[in-house]
Amino acid sequence: MPSKRCYYEVLSISKSADDGAIKASYRKLALEYHPDRNPGDEEVAVRFREVQEAFEVLRDPDKRKRYDRYGHAGMGESPGGGGGEDMMNAFGDLFGSIFGGAQQGRRQGGRDLRLDMAIDLAEAARGGSKTIEVTRKEGCRDCSGTGATPGTRVARCRTCNGQGVLLQGQGFFRIQRPCHACGGRGETIPDPCRTCRGSAQVDVRQNIEVKFPAGIEDGMRGRISGYGEAGPGGEPGDLYVFYQVLPHPFFQREGSDLHCEVPITFSQAALGGEIMVPTLLHGPNPIRLERGQQNGEKVRLPGKGLPNLQTKRSGDLVVHVRVETPRNLTPRQEELFRELAAIEDRDVSPQRKSFLDRVKDFFAGTPASDNQRSTDSSTSTGGRT
Ligand SMILES: [Zn+2]
Ligand SMILES: [Zn+2]
Numbered sequence: 001m002p003s004k005r006c007y008y009e010v011l012s013i014s015k016s017a018d019d020g021a022i023k024a025s026y027r028k029l030a031l032e033y034h035p036d037r038n039p040g041d042e043e044v045a046v047r048f049r050e051v052q053e054a055f056e057v058l059r060d061p062d063k064r065k066r067y068d069r070y071g072h073a074g075m076g077e078s079p080g081g082g083g084g085e086d087m088m089n090a091f092g093d094l095f096g097s098i099f100g101g102a103q104q105g106r107r108q109g110g111r112d113l114r115l116d117m118a119i120d121l122a123e124a125a126r127g128g129s130k131t132i133e134v135t136r137k138e139g140c141r142d143c144s145g146t147g148a149t150p151g152t153r154v155a156r157c158r159t160c161n162g163q164g165v166l167l168q169g170q171g172f173f174r175i176q177r178p179c180h181a182c183g184g185r186g187e188t189i190p191d192p193c194r195t196c197r198g199s200a201q202v203d204v205r206q207n208i209e210v211k212f213p214a215g216i217e218d219g220m221r222g223r224i225s226g227y228g229e230a231g232p233g234g235e236p237g238d239l240y241v242f243y244q245v246l247p248h249p250f251f252q253r254e255g256s257d258l259h260c261e262v263p264i265t266f267s268q269a270a271l272g273g274e275i276m277v278p279t280l281l282h283g284p285n286p287i288r289l290e291r292g293q294q295n296g297e298k299v300r301l302p303g304k305g306l307p308n309l310q311t312k313r314s315g316d317l318v319v320h321v322r323v324e325t326p327r328n329l330t331p332r333q334e335e336l337f338r339e340l341a342a343i344e345d346r347d348v349s350p351q352r353k354s355f356l357d358r359v360k361d362f363f364a365g366t367p368a369s370d371n372q373r374s375t376d377s378s379t380s381t382g383g384r385t
Helices: 019-033 042-058 061-075 085-098 101-107 121-126 266-271 331-346 350-364
Strands: 113-119 128-139 165-170 173-178 201-212 221-224 239-245 252-254 257-264 273-277 285-289 298-301 317-323
Touching: 019 042, 042 061, 113 121, 113 128, 113 201, 201 221, 201 239, 257 273, 266 273, 266 317, 285 298, 285 317
Parallel strands: 113 239, 257 317
Antiparallel strands: 128 201, 165 173, 221 239, 252 257, 273 285, 298 317
16 A cells, blocks of 8 residues: 555645635545546546545544544554445535435445354364355446446436435524435436446345364454455455354363363262263263262363364363262162161261261361261261350
């Protein structure tokens, strides 16, 4: 991009010019450089955009202040002046009275498009691409973006005299309304282009391959430049892709780690053993349970998480062990549990004892280290005195 001219220079005004002077100069130059008056002249089209951009900044007190202090560097991301909606809104009022707002909207640089793309967790872990169909507006080639059949002309609207608005009311109270005859454009097309039906734009369907890296996170964005909407003569905008990584029914993501919960039975918890757990990309994977595995304990599977975007190293799969209390016992199971309960009454397991001891110590106010042996049958709230 060539170095940019000073905005004041572009509008041929002094740095102390007031709002009125800025507007006046802008109107004059915009009319002079308007593409309608200079069809096909690319140099003038560049001038025209330059003038628009300068005006867009200098008409806004905040932006002007920033520009005065920092120059072009202070003006943010859209240095080409091809901002989408903001630009259109900024110009709507003024252009409405000169050329017609909608008409002007088409003359701007292209609009950016937003595309939301859902990716499931496995796709996010692998990375890859998806082909999506995008429908976007492009300038109609048949009428060179005028909306009029080639050889015919766009006419000034007679109802509003090209103003795009009508004044209604009497005395002090007058309301501006968009002109009903031309829809606020200020012009009419007696013989509309058949291809675009006078809109000067056509819908184009296109398949675009959108790539995403392995380890992509929910809420990330990508930009595909040049795939936004284009106005005739204007640069196309960009396509912004918003990635949404869908939640998984079994795995929860935490950075590059995955978490999941795996239920085990009482006997598995007590005796230990090996169980198979699912992984996101690598099929079932065995994990070893300790003897006396406790509810909520974690078992890590290194490298079975998702890749980190920066380091490319994969995180871990963290398996949270959940000991399930059986609900529907068979008669035999019940028999065994009752037997177990009978034994437990007399012979408390070491861990259970230490728990009881700790409870006792808590109520007695003695530190846990010099706990004394308690009777096995005592209950937890026994020793309050
Ligand atoms: Zn009109
Ligand atoms: Zn057309």
